[in-house]
Amino acid sequence: MIKVENLSKKYPDKNALDDISVTFPAEETTAIVGPSGSGKSTLLHSLNLLERPTSGRLIVDELDLNLDKTLTKAQVLDVRKHFGMVFQEKALFTHLTVLKNLTEGPTKVKKISQDQALEKAHALLKQFNMEELANRYPYQLSGGQQQRVAILRALAMEPQYLLLDEPTSALDPELEAQVLRVLRELAQKETSMIIVTHNMAFAQQVADKIVFIDNGHVGYDGKTEDFFHSTDPRIKQFLGAMTF
Amino acid sequence: MTDFIDLAIKYLPRLLVAAFQYTLPLTAISFFFGIIFAIMTALIRVAKAPQNEWADAALKILKGVAATYVWFFRSTPMLVQLFIVFYGLPNAHIALFQSAWVSAITVFSLNTGAYASESIRAAISSVSEVQKQAAESLGMTTTQVYLYVVLPQAARISIPPLSNSLISLLKDTSLASVITIVEMFYLSQQIAATNYKVLSMYILVAMVYALFTSILSIGQHYLEKYTSRFAQ
């Protein structure tokens, strides 16, 4: 389980996150939703410390960090071991083939042998019917293929939690559907996922839990069903503005 | 014209020997060290201040040294730099470099390093933030992020400017003649002084330089083509 307590991220001119507390259960899919600029990405990036919160407490399984203090490199790396991440932008390593993208983390970070890492990578590609992409470079892939490979790159590290920041928002609907299919499959296998998304239909179908971030605050934290039937005026207003 | 061909047949072998003895080794060795200086300088100049107070102070000093180094070598003529190192320093009893070879390699590599560091710095800065974040999210340390992601991508981007540096360097090694190294150009001067075929000798040596730089340009073309398959 991941827990943040009284987490704040202050910029000189703005509080991106203001004293928020949320939990993300293991083996569930949590969708983080909210208006543009509300702090969703900041929250997600705070979990694996790509973004350093200004203050608060972060609990990731057995780790318990006081974010008011400067963290050591070792602490940061320990936290990151628990997470895989998929970005909104194209983030596959452009100089490496698909296969190498999948083996880079395991061989360089986990120091797994090249042979083992390759075997694992092939197995993952096979599992998701992407074997024919193995030797291509990222620029030779469609946007949807790139995001699916990016998901596999994260999974190759066998993380406890998969973080996804609007993984489909740069894609056409058709390509988005391919990516969402993969995510549905992962959700069914009880992968622990935290996904920032604007796709409310997907959130409604797949997420076990919704965290609604509104202007740096938590506007809702609870079951998916209840969120979509909420009578809270702010939530109704937000959902009313979204397309399903 | 037949005169020129006779002259070429007669002297080309000696010029080529000088090229392989002096021009090409000077170029290769200086470029090798130049790139090492360039990478070190570029990394210092893009490095972000760590949280540690002492490391932060040390980095500031390093950045100052690196900036001064680049500024000095880019804002003074290489000829003057060669004179300072080979004639000036020993004259002031700072006998660091008695050897003309060491002096030449020092100046050429520091000079190449200063220019190339700017190319490499630009290339490093052009690697997108999300590529670094992706590497960090896999658990890579800062060193690993640079070693496995940033520098390989920057290397491809810096091929054209670094090729230009290499070609310039090869031509600039002719300046070694002023510090007593009988490289290819100096040899052509000596021959011209004995056979009085001044214009023909200098055209001949120009052609030899053009031959080598053209080979480098062709190499650059293929390297760019080969690495373009990693393009975005």
Ligand SMILES: Nc1ncnc2c1ncn2[C@@H]1O[C@H](COP(=O)(O)OP(=O)(O)OP(=O)(O)O)[C@@H](O)[C@H]1O
């Ligand atoms: N480096 C920064 N400096 C100052 N303000 C920032 C910085 N990064 C983000 N912000 C601000 O923090 C707020 C939260 O940004 P964040 O990217 O987390 O929003 P978001 O909910 O992910 O938005 P979107 O849906 O558009 O991706 C925004 O108002 C943004 O302008």
Ligand SMILES: [Mg+2]
């Ligand atoms: Mg965002």
